[in-house]
Structure formats: C-alpha cells, structure tokens
Amino acid sequence: MAASSTDARTWGTYRDAAASSAGVGLGFVLSDVDDVVCIDLDHCLEQLTGRLTPWAAAIVRDAGTTYVEVSPSGDGLHIWGRADVRQGRRIRRPDGTAVEIYGTGRYITMTGRRHGSSPSILADLSAVVAKLTA
Numbered sequence: 295m296a297a298s299s300t301d302a303r304t305w306g307t308y309r310d311a312a313a314s315s316a317g318v319g320l321g322f323v324l325s326d327v328d329d330v331v332c333i334d335l336d337h338c339l340e341q342l343t344g345r346l347t348p349w350a351a352a353i354v355r356d357a358g359t360t361y362v363e364v365s366p367s368g369d370g371l372h373i374w375g376r377a378d379v380r381q382g383r384r385i386r387r388p389d390g391t392a393v394e395i396y397g398t399g400r401y402i403t404m405t406g407r408r409h410g411s412s413p414s415i416l417a418d419l420s421a422v423v424a425k426l427t428a
Contacts, residue, residue: 334394360417375419
C-alpha cells in the first residue's frame with residue numbers, strides 16, 4: 295500500500311521500510327507529533343569537489359552540531375534538527391537556488407550519506423529557522 299505523509303495509518307517502522315522493495319528508498323515523515331524539521335538546500339554542492347557554496351556553508355555553520363546529509367540529487371543537503379515549524383516555507387534565493395524548511399506534512403527521502411563529519415544528533419535549529427524566515 296502506498297504511504298501518505300499526512301496519514302499515520304500508512305506509516306511503517308524502519309525495519310519494515312528497510313525490508314520493503316516498494317518505493318524508491320527510505321525516508322522520514324515530518325509530522326506535528328514531534329518537533330523534527332528538515333532544511334533542504336538545493337544546488338549547494340559542487341559535484342566535482344564536494345565543496346559547499348558560500349551561502350550554504352553559512353547556513354550549515356549556523357545550524358551547528360546536527361545531522362546533515364547529501365540529498366538524493368547529489369548536489370544538495372538536508373539539515374536535520376528540531377524546531378517548531380508548522381508551516382513549510384520555500385525561500386527563493388536571488389541566484390535561483392532555493393531553501394526549503396519543513397516540519398510537518400512532508401516525506402523526506404533519506405540517503406544516509408553524511409555530509410562531512412556531521413554527528414547523528416539533532417540540534418535545536420530554532421535560531422536558524424528564524425534567521426532564514428525573517
């Protein structure tokens with residue numbers, strides 16, 4: 295059965311998802327039952343060098359010690375943490391790239407490809423979210 299990011303009855307455990315051949319990979323449902331958020335940085339990694347663009351490096355630095363992974367595209371990042379985000383936001387940057395912030399009603403595919411030496415903990419991203427949405 296297909297899962298829905300807004301219907302908890304269709305969600306499964308990590309074990310069930312890892313064993314399944316359905317879909318295109320593992321992911322996490324952002325919902326209003328917790329305060330887990332994802333900041334999605336599009337087109338911020340240089341494919342050949344893996345270096346971050348300056349604007350993305352500033353956001354990662356502001357996020358502090360939290361889990362960050364390379365997105366499925368290979369040229370973006372997902373910054374995971376905790377904050378009170380009930381309304382998703384897409385912030386278009388002047389150069390055409392985008393920053394998206396979600397805390398509920400979304401399914402985010404996870405790659406498990408850590409960026410750099412990011413830890414497996416979730417930091418408080420409230421200040422970063424406030425700065426990005428100001």
